[in-house]
Amino acid sequence: MNILIADxxxxxxxxxxxxxxxxxxxxxxxxxxxxxxxxxxxxKIDLAVLDWMMPKxxxxxxxxxxxxxxxxxxxxxxxxxxxxxxFVALDIGADEYIRKPFDPRILxxxxxxxxxxxxxxxxxxxxxxxQSKKVYKDGEELVLSKKEYDLLKILYExxxxxxxxxxxxxxxxxxxxxxxxxxxxxxxxxxRDKIGADHIITHRGMGYSFNxxxx
Numbered sequence: 565m566n567i568l569i570a571d572x573x574x575x576x577x578x579x580x581x582x583x584x585x586x587x588x589x590x591x592x593x594x595x596x597x598x599x600x601x602x603x604x605x606x607x608k609i610d611l612a613v614l615d616w617m618m619p620k621x622x623x624x625x626x627x628x629x630x631x632x633x634x635x636x637x638x639x640x641x642x643x644x645x646x647x648x649x650x651f652v653a654l655d656i657g658a659d660e661y662i663r664k665p666f667d668p669r670i671l672x673x674x675x676x677x678x679x680x681x682x683x684x685x686x687x688x689x690x691x692x693x694x695q696s697k698k699v700y701k702d703g704e705e706l707v708l709s710k711k712e713y714d715l716l717k718i719l720y721e722x723x724x725x726x727x728x729x730x731x732x733x734x735x736x737x738x739x740x741x742x743x744x745x746x747x748x749x750x751x752x753x754x755x756r757d758k759i760g761a762d763h764i765i766t767h768r769g770m771g772y773s774f775n776x777x778x779x
Contacts (some may be wrong), residue, residue, distance in 0.1 A: 570600035571615035583668045597621025616642035631657035719774040728771040
């Protein structure tokens with residue numbers, strides 16, 4: 565998911581960018597309204613977080629332009645406290661209105677709800693949150709390394725297929741990786757220890773597949 569954050573307060577965009585990226589979003593940042601529209605028209609933006617008071621074009625003006633040509637979700641941020649201002653923002657098409665100061669975690673939760681991105685893959689006692697990149701076993705969060713999570717995600721997304729060690733090396737470690745194939749085996753074994761051996765099937769001489777069977 566691609567998020568646009570537009571605010572002329574650099575510390576605000578830095579904080580929000582960090583929070584959104586931690587949750588797996590791709591983030592573009594603008595410091596004024598015209599730049600925000602340039603980014604919007606050059607990329608596929610799923611949601612825009614706009615500060616009301618910005619140079620060149622206000623957040624309200626940017627919101628109005630976005631809503632003229634798309635169904636992109638818009639969250640307005642403002643230090644204004646008048647209910648009339650909230651009415652104006654919602655009347656021109658803003659989907660959410662948040663007054664400053666606010667807790668970034670609340671903004672993240674509202675954005676997730678708006679976008680429907682809190683997606684859980686559930687396989688028996690295992691849950692994979694594909695947005696936050698968190699994995700739970702029997703309700704307890706597991707501590708996985710980045711490579712372990714990437715392996716799990718790729719195996720899950722290709723369930724029903726046998727992926728060779730070379731394929732997994734390319735998809736997880738990259739095409740330029742010069743290490744040995746046994747690296748895959750080592751990480752698979754560590755992953756099995758954490759999620760349960762029955763979730764990954766070994767196909768001798770061929771590779772690995774994800775076991776999505778209920779039994």
